[in-house]
Amino acid sequence: MSGSTGNIISTILGGLGATVTAAAGGIALTIVLSFLAGLAMLSRSRTVRFVSRVYVEGFRGTSEVVQLFWLYFVLPALVGFKLVPLFAGIIVLGLNHGAYGAEIVRGAVQSVPRAQQEGAVALSFSPAQRMVRVILPQAVVEMLPPFNNLFIQLLKSTALLYFISAGEITEKGELLRPVYGSQLVLIYGVELVCYLVIAIVITVVMRLTERVLARRLGRQPPKRDKAFARVGVTT
């Protein structure tokens, strides 16, 4: 009995690496795409705005699982090579959540008071300096809480990589299920704890970042309730 318990736990923990890699890779790609598309939506050029709109609405409008299937099963036939499952997963997670993140970036940049823009113009900052030195430092602090929610969504979406056999937690659990049918409580329990722990780590890191950045701006770091309370996703 204890042998099988150990086996179950170690098998599921064996998927932890893939889950963390997928989440971390997905988050990195999400951040890059969010800023690219979010700032592009504020561009003066109509074409740039249009292209970023198409990306954002296209990925938000189609289902994430459908995107995963398309990239993993259709694309190889079109381009002639198959992506490694984990890599394909990271790309889909990043593209999908980047589309949602773009709206966060756009909203946060727009929420910076206009007077800040005008002040920077009066000081004859170049448009790039205005963005990098005045607007973004303030906007980024506003972005952190919604990005926290988005990253937790992304973490939950890593379970979908089960469909392309990327070897992450959910898939490991489903491979165990037929063998250890009587210990499903343990299997799903261990999976659940893994996701909860990663979610808490993400939240703690985001909160620390928020504190550091807020202090740099000379703002009072926000007071929040206990860590667990904010682990949840968008309300």
Place this chain on the structure above:
Amino acid sequence: MTWHWNYVAESIPLLLMGLLVTVELTVLGSLVAYVLGLVLALLRRARIPVLSQLVYLFIEVVRSTPLLIQVFFIFYLLWPALGVTPSAFLTGVIALGIHYATYTAEVYRAGIDAVPKGQWEAATALSIPRTRVWTGIVLPQAVPRVLPALGNYMISMFKETPLLLSIGVLEVLNRAKEQGAQTFQVLEPYTLAGILFLLISYPSSILVRRLERRVGQL
């Protein structure tokens, strides 16, 4: 691999059958989420010791763990433990409903908190019974405000239904998969599945945005 229009025409009826299942799942799942979410929100507010804490814990755990695992949990663990055998479709409705109820509970909570305090005080002053205060005063003011948020969750749910193919629900993506497996041509069915999602969710999100603007003017 090339795009074959006659194959597209052949696949469409099958995909539309799947789309009907997807829409049914979304509508029924949303109904469960809207009702159960309100129940959860009220239970959390009720300040019944232990129970409201348990509801809180339930909401947090369900929200921070993947829906796919919850589906497996219900399908392979909960049903056998209860000794019942509901269909995969019903499992999908229940799993989606419970998962999204934890989101709508927070939405209702925000809506209820937004009702001005004076309304409660006036109701107390007029000694209106507690249930009447909820059904006649608080909820009629809270619910219209949260309608756009509820609509958004319906759209998210719609886009998450494809993961139910893991337990064999014949929704759009599963139909596309079936079609692809029969003909070894996956380009058209999977692309069409994506287009079908876009065709429904994009107009819906525009409608919700319009509703948001209208509610904002309330």
